[in-house]
Amino acid sequence: MKPVKVGLLGLGTVGTGVVRIVEGHQEDLSSQVGSPIIIEKVAVKNLEKARSIEIEQSKLTEDPWEVIRDPEIDVIVEVMGGVEAAKEYILEALDRGKHIVTANKDLMALYGSEIMAKALEKQCDVFYEASVAGGIPIIRTLIEGFSSDRIVKIMGIVNGTTNYILSKMSQEDASYEDVLKEAQELGYAEADPTSDVEGLDAARKMVILGTLGFRTNVELSDVDVRGISSVSKEDIAYAKKLGYEMKLLGIADRQDDEFSVSVQPTMVKKSHPIAAVNGVFNAVYVHGEAVGETMFYGAGAGEMPTATSVVADLVAVVKNLKLGVNGLKAMVPYKTKKLKSDEQIAYKNFLLLEVDDKAGVLAQITQVFGEYDVSLESVVQSPNEHTPDAEIIIVTHHASKANMEKVLKHFETLKVIRRVKSVYRVEG
């Protein structure tokens, strides 16, 4: 049994887990694929760095090209991160007929179509299960498990950092700033948290899920993105009072062949299973026309969960290699892209308004909603403890995004409204 030789780009958090699993589960892995899997060479940035695993020094190199150009290597596992250099290495490896496994969501969200085009040309596999929701096998589920269905909605908590922050704010009635600081101290949030808290990391993952789920080419510019940095503890308290939890949700939905994708803080009804996903955990809810509602839950990051997905991809590549086939056909989008217009995008909204507390205010406000055909589910007034004004909490029925924008524009001219304090999408 000729061993399958793997070149690893990166030996950090995920790379270390990959080595642990390939070595620790060797017997199981080789029984499944019919030959041993050997980590032949590993590219790192710094050869001098202390490693938490034992690895032969002779396998390490600071030159990724040495790994890419090694004719003995069959599969490249890219777990170094970054975009431009990783893309160059992967394209060159494909040109050399090597199969690819990567955990790189940034790369796949930005250059997925270019990489898949090269993979098709060279008939090499490119698998990237770990790029979304770390240890949850959601990509293979969308491609294979739901191949017989038409997916109409994907809702994901696909960023653990923001879910940790929002869960803590909700459980401890704490402010965004305090929880972010604590998350940074605990290592759950990076020193520069922008990509996580402003929703970009989740948006990149939703590009991947939308592309595979709707079998069309979703791009980052198609995703309407809003992060959690403006969510206040007051917003969360109101959400809870009304029976909702605040979550940063990636939502991709489709009607006929038109779709929309967004990432935004969303008030989710407590009875919805995704509302119960707390801490750094991830979950992806998938609604298929035939299957109905399903949900997948687990660790979205971390050494061993993420490496589990990477090595599962490696097993899939090796199985295909042995059979002389590849999994490309099912992964390449084939539907023409049709984005929903703002008139077609519709959902429920929560609004928190600070208003003058005097006669006729409610009538003026509800008239504006009526003017733009936005129907209201509930209206609650409560005194503002700190000012002579009142606060009005409104939940709308499904309303088009275009009409809601008109309502908000009109509110700017309405003198009785001191401030639109918050607006959130409502789900469930």
Ligand SMILES: NC(=O)C1=CN([C@@H]2O[C@H](COP(=O)(O)OP(=O)(O)OC[C@H]3O[C@@H](n4cnc5c(N)ncnc54)[C@H](OP(=O)(O)O)[C@@H]3O)[C@@H](O)[C@H]2O)C=CC1
């Ligand atoms: N960490 C996680 O939980 C998850 C990570 N991912 C993705 O997996 C990938 C890897 O993440 P992670 O393991 O956390 O990253 P780390 O920063 O922990 O590790 C990166 C590794 O790549 C090496 N490296 C970086 N640049 C170069 C270079 N130019 N040449 C050679 N080696 C290089 C580093 O070398 P050295 O060790 O010498 O510094 C290090 O071993 C990323 O794309 C990330 O988005 C996906 C899901 C979850």
Ligand SMILES: N[C@@H](CC=O)C(=O)O
């Ligand atoms: N920053 C990400 C980690 C992996 O993708 C997160 O917080 O989920």
